[in-house]
Amino acid sequence: MNDTPGWASPGSAPSDGPDSGKPDSAEPTAAEQQSGPPSKWSKEQPPPAQWSPPSTPGPGQTPPPPPPPPAQGGGWGGQRPGGPGAPGGTGGPGGYRGWGAWQGPPPAAKPGVIPLRPLGVGEILDGAVSTMRAHWRTVLGISLTVAVLTEVVVVLLQGLVLNDTVDTDALNDPSATLGELTRAMGDTMLSSGVVLVITLLGTIVATALLTMVTSRAVLGKSVTTSEAWQDSRPQLARLFGLTLLIPLIGVAIVGVGVLPGLLIALAGASDAGASLAILGGLAATVAALWIVVRFSLASPALMLEKQGVKKSLARSVKLVRGSWWRVFGIQLLAAIIANVVASIIVIPFTFIAGALSGEGVTGFLDNAGDLGWTFLIVSGVGSVIGSMLTFPITAGVTVLLYIDQRIRREALDLELARAAGLPGHGTTAPGTPGS
Template sequence: MNESPGWASPGSAPSDGDKPGVPRPAEPTDQSDAASKWSKEQPPAAQWTAPSGQNAPSGPPQQQPAPNWGGRPQGGGWGGPPPAAKPGVIPLRPLGVGEILDGAVSTLRAHWRTVLGITVTVAVISQICDILVQRYLMPAPAELDPNATAAEAIDQSLDAMRSSLVSSAPTFAITLIGTLFTTALLTMVISRSVLGRPVTLADAWREARPRLPQLLALTLLLPLMAAAIMTVGILPGALLGGGVGITLSLLTGTAAFVVVLWLMIRFSLASPALMLERQSVMKSLSRSAKLVSGAWWRIFGITLLTIVLTFIVSMIIAVPFGLIAYAADDGLGGLLSGRTPEFGWPFLIITGIGAVIAASITYPISAGVSVLLYIDQRIRREALDLELARAAGIPGYGPEQAPDTASGS
């Protein structure tokens, strides 16, 4: 072990080569060299016995090995690999999709005081800021003329889109800052829960605080990178204007979106690498790219599944609170009439409560899946399970490591 909280030295990551201390298969020897080492005096070749028993060699029959000797046991006993150690929320071996999701939920259950203390605090502060922004800073939605021509309707739609993007910037900034703190703190909680060790909110903050500036830079860099790529893709068609410009924007925008999606998955493990390995921003991006290499579709599928599940959970919570908010503010009759409601304080407060409850559940799951994907990739590529077992003090894996070294303080 070393001083790195990621259980491996950042300068000797086995993605760049073989990891010292991890058993590797022996290199094949050259046949000509091997042949030269045989003795010239060899015993006679053994006789082959026909399946029917003809031409059987004389002499006492040879003793056959007992069934399952050295093989997989039937109902327990000898043979077979031992079960993987599980000091915390996951077994220390390559993980399946269900085990990754279960590990994220198990972290929420095992450390619910710390996890809810983080998520509820961040969600409440974020929602208060968001309510104030929506109440006092958000401009009124643009009115669309139903009698406008096709060209005028397109221009009005573009104006409404630009206005919506500008007005959503404060909300996006608030969400970004909230995600920053939850990601930093929950990463430390999950890293300790893998080892089966307790962690408090003060412990998580003390370990995460030195990495917050780098995490902020990474959190800002990825959206800016995505926005720049999308701008390059959409801008030519937007400047051209008209029907041809819209068609061009759709084509180039779709291509830009594919590029952004590929990059976001490729860099999706950068945040855990930055926090747990104490990497710089650029090195954490490179580290994530190496870990994701060859497993892009698997990580994309697990990430997409997590997004869908958290979206469903959010909708299950948000829809009832939204209906209650409509009834308390404008009445359900206003919703059914089709006119645009004017939201007041009751609506904003009730929907804010629903958003806090949803965030308290979905934030830990999203962060847990991200960190466990990072750990899973390192187990698959770098035998991190051996380091984790040593850090957890499991017998048979070497001397027990100091708690500070394993947990990242």
Template sequence: MIPLRPLALGDIVSGSFATIRGHWKTLAGVVLAVQAIVLPVMALVVGTAVVAVHDHFDPVFDPPFGEDPASEHVVPLVVAAVAVFVLLFVIGVLGVSVIAALCPAVLKEAVMGRSTTFRALWRSSVRRAPAVAGALFLSVLIAGAPVFLVLAVWVPLVASAGSGDGAVALLGLLPLLLLAAVPLTVWLNIRFGLAPAVVVLEGAGPVTALRRSSALVRGDWWRIFGFTLVAVMLAGAIAYAIQLPFNFIGMFAIMPALQGIPEGGGAPSAGVITALVFAFLLVLIGGAASQVFQIGYSQLASALLYVDQRIRREGLAEAILADLAAAPAAGAAPTAPPRPDGGADS
């Protein structure tokens, strides 16, 4: 599926499609399994928080006329909101990390010319997910630092300026500050973009993966940036095309249902409820299908860029071919070759 030579843009695009086409059942199975676990857990977290602070909603959002909400009602809502945000962030990062660990593992089998199974890839993805999550968290923290710094300075200034002309001037200053910070964020994001593939394919830890990614990208930043941009745009466009028919059908299904709702506030009929559930399920299925493709394709393209950099700089193609040639004689399955610097791939 993957040519063992330095890869051009067409090779990255076609190689990602070929990997999805050859392993789509396994990819879709793992991604859907992750969503089947993550989404209910997120719903449970939000539902538990809402039930816990339900009694504080009315005093805060509908206080008596002319009165401000009391602190004993505001504080629980703020604490619950922060706790929900942190928990949802952690759950989301772990879910994305499993998928980010899955795609390089699939690509490894494609490069080596081996088939794989759902169980093997699920185990490999879950095992490497914590390290991938650490690499993703560190890369977001470091790459987002310029934007975080701008906001950390700008928000207190706006708050202290009040509602006068100074606040208006500061509002106009934010785009200029972001214009200076965003390019640095993009540069850092591309520099650390190969870290998930390094974690999975080399068995590295988060910090080592960031250093290794930085070393592989050094000197080829613009090419990797261009390839990554094309892959992300292509994945987004195709994912939108996948989701669009589901949204259209759901919209046409829900319009007659909305017209059938009684004007007097009576209970909707069984047909209306069925149409609403059908439309919701269509939108949900379309969103899941589009996410499976968008996340999978983007991560596969990133992993292919990692393979390309190792082929260009470390003779990975020759090592794989030699390993494959020796494997039948040795009676063992081929394994990924070691790095030139002595590190071992997993």
């Protein structure tokens, strides 16, 4: 057994030497009794082969090894047997107790909001919240500005244009014809689509800016709103295309799954076609969800690595491979948290808006296409506050999940340590984790 300090426990045998297979002699020979010094042991000895007298080793014998040196530094600190007063005393300041007891590596460096090592679920969520707390002026300023601009456009469109052009009365009329129902559904989908596109544009801008803020927060560096805008502006058009492309891929997959059943139903076998459409739709929905999650890290890859849309999708697939359930679970948890926070804020404002408009929530539900200005403004205030708090959570979790996957697969923590200027990691020009 090797007697290197820290590996050999107290009382272990000496290291194997050239004569390790030779048994110790029970009694000294006649030549040793004549030439060697007198024995210091009494005549009454333990049974042979258990103890050997401390006589001077003869020719060909290996002397016993010296005792291990006292512990120094933080690697093998602790207290030797015998207490603080014993030789060797208390070890160094490493805090590892017990001889040879190693209690794991030292904690990872943490220059910013996360430690530079593979992260747990709680650390990713905490990192997103810590970014909002540490850089609250920039984060809340970006979120509030984008949310206000987006909601103003939505309220003006709904109040000035959509209320006059959208007719949903046929949806509540049992005697409405098929043409009236089709026209009403088309108007409703158009109104919802316009609002969705405007909201999506605001979300894209907020996500792009907050991605830059979070990437700097990982390095312990702050960034102003203007700096985040300068960094993200060249990629906004690509980010918009990427954000539209991923849902379209999912919709196309679901459409392909439903199409055979619809064709069979149109051919005359309505029952069989409907059943096939439902089964195909469920299977296609699962496939679409699998694809969308594999592409879910493309947005931070595009922003931080300055990639194109196609390469960003490929990077996301590579990073998610083998970790699909983990990525899906973390993003689902973040979405649930964001929606709960938004609901806590938006729902009370909706009730207040219904009460102030004089029709109440029941009137709002009965006349969904005809919204008064009071209702639109009050409910819009609630939407602004909700978006201001949810934008940083969703964007921060996605960026930190992307960084965590790169740390696990590509040792990005070493590059981050160099970018943060930590001692012992060299120096590099400041930049984002993807630069």
